[in-house]
Amino acid sequence: MPTTETEEHKALRSAVSALGKRHGRTYNREQLWSEAAKLGYLGVNLPEEYGGGGGGISELSIVLEELGAAGCPLLMMVVSPAICGTVIARFGTEEQKRDWLPGIADGTRTMAFGITEPDAGSNSHRITTTARKDGADWLLTGRKVFISGVDLADATLIVGRTEDSRTGRLKPSLFIVPRDADGFTRRQIDMELQAAEKQFELTLDDVRLPAEALVGDEDAGLLQLFAGLNPERIMTAAFAIGMGRYALARAIEYARDRTVWDAPIGAHQAIAHPLAQAHIDLELARLMMQKAAYLYDAGDDVGAGEAANMAKYAAGEACVRAVDQSVHTLGGNGLTREFGLASLITAARVARIAPVSREMILNYVSHQTLGLPKSY
Numbered sequence: 580m581p582t583t584e585t586e587e588h589k590a591l592r593s594a595v596s597a598l599g600k601r602h603g604r605t606y607n608r609e610q611l612w613s614e615a616a617k618l619g620y621l622g623v624n625l626p627e628e629y630g631g632g633g634g635g636i637s638e639l640s641i642v643l644e645e646l647g648a649a650g651c652p653l654l655m656m657v658v659s660p661a662i663c664g665t666v667i668a669r670f671g672t673e674e675q676k677r678d679w680l681p682g683i684a685d686g687t688r689t690m691a692f693g694i695t696e697p698d699a700g701s702n703s704h705r706i707t708t709t710a711r712k713d714g715a716d717w718l719l720t721g722r723k724v725f726i727s728g729v730d731l732a733d734a735t736l737i738v739g740r741t742e743d744s745r746t747g748r749l750k751p752s753l754f755i756v757p758r759d760a761d762g763f764t765r766r767q768i769d770m771e772l773q774a775a776e777k778q779f780e781l782t783l784d785d786v787r788l789p790a791e792a793l794v795g796d797e798d799a800g801l802l803q804l805f806a807g808l809n810p811e812r813i814m815t816a817a818f819a820i821g822m823g824r825y826a827l828a829r830a831i832e833y834a835r836d837r838t839v840w841d842a843p844i845g846a847h848q849a850i851a852h853p854l855a856q857a858h859i860d861l862e863l864a865r866l867m868m869q870k871a872a873y874l875y876d877a878g879d880d881v882g883a884g885e886a887a888n889m890a891k892y893a894a895g896e897a898c899v900r901a902v903d904q905s906v907h908t909l910g911g912n913g914l915t916r917e918f919g920l921a922s923l924i925t926a927a928r929v930a931r932i933a934p935v936s937r938e939m940i941l942n943y944v945s946h947q948t949l950g951l952p953k954s955y
């Protein structure tokens with residue numbers, strides 16, 4: 580793995596950064612989405628034969644990080660091209676690839692992703708959304724919660740369960756559920772978040788789906804699911820690093836100018852050092868994110884799993900600390916609408932909770948890496 584970025588990656592980073600700066604914090608999500616798509620940024624990870632850029636999660640994470648650093652993150656990149664696009668590209672049928680990938684790549688179609696359930700939460704082994712066969716069709720029933728962007732998406736990739744014909748046990752399977760399918764309803768959750776993307780509670784009541792709605796092989800459910808969850812963690816790390824960088828840049832600008840004694844407040848080490856620490860933490864988190872993306876793009880799903888978890892953890896924590904210190908640096912202005920940093924305090928917490936919480940990553944590392952016993 581290269582420890583410095585390639586010239587191509589640097590060029591991509593600076594081109595996306597220029598686009599992000601043109602849109603800035605007051606961005607219009609739809610305009611930015613379609614502009615980024617036209618420039619090929621949203622489908623940069625998808626195969627060229629289906630309209631993508633032929634790159635990987637390494638490139639897609641650069642795009643999201645740079646948009647975030649400019650104050651205009653596109654949250655749906657985490658789900659549409661990264662999870663859904665990857666799962667369909669790797670495991671979808673030829674028809675599903677032709678049907679979905681060109682639209683996901685050029686931004687004209689979007690797919691949301693729903694795994695979280697109210698009674699399962701972090702314990703996704705406990706999900707109860709179930710698909711049963713009815714002739715050639717599937718009937719899908721269950722509930723989901725906190726699912727992002729369902730209103731913006733043409734369809735949602737729903738994680739459900741089907742019965743294993745040999746053992747009778749329920750195993751995870753993925754279904755493409757169109758937004759307006761009969762029996763598929765959504766209720767917006769009132770979140771304390773200032774974001775263009777909303778979260779929804781979903782009810783699936785005997786939603787009838789054709790056989791082609793099942794993505795990939797019924798018997799490879801778990802493998803397919805993890806193929807999508809590693810990119811999700813890497814992209815959440817990119818989202819967090821971008822946001823942390825955005826907040827930190829505002830704080831540095833402010834600390835250079837604001838003078839209440841003789842020197843600007845940035846000259847006081849009590850202000851400068853925590854900002855320097857926040858910068859170091861974000862850089863370290865990015866290194867781990869790059870490692871995870873590199874392993875994933877090289878086809879090492881197992882190696883990428885540990886690195887993606889660690890990257891998501893490191894980036895989430897670095898983001899929360901960077902935002903907290905940035906708000907503090909602005910004093911009272913840290914809490915004004917004009918400076919726009921206070922709302923990031925809530926937004927930064929998303930990266931600590933989703934898609935897998937800080938504690939669940941610490942559990943994973945305790946058990947998988949350190950070999951410690953489980954408490955649950």
Ligand SMILES: Cc1cc2nc3c(=O)[nH]c(=O)nc-3n(C[C@H](O)[C@H](O)[C@H](O)COP(=O)(O)OP(=O)(O)OC[C@H]3O[C@@H](n4cnc5c(N)ncnc54)[C@H](O)[C@@H]3O)c2cc1C
Pocket residue numbers: 658692693694695699700701702724725726727728778929932933934935936937938939942955
């Ligand atoms: C803004 C936002 C967007 C989201 N978008 C999506 C989406 O698009 N699709 C989707 O499927 N989901 C989405 N989610 C859901 C997200 O993935 C979940 O919120 C997350 O997995 C945590 O689940 P939970 O909220 O049920 O918390 P719980 O599982 O109830 O956990 C609550 C607390 O208990 C801790 N905890 C639980 N079990 C343990 C344990 N064994 N050991 C130690 N601590 C434990 C957790 O770390 C957490 O701090 C989103 C969430 C948010 C906030």
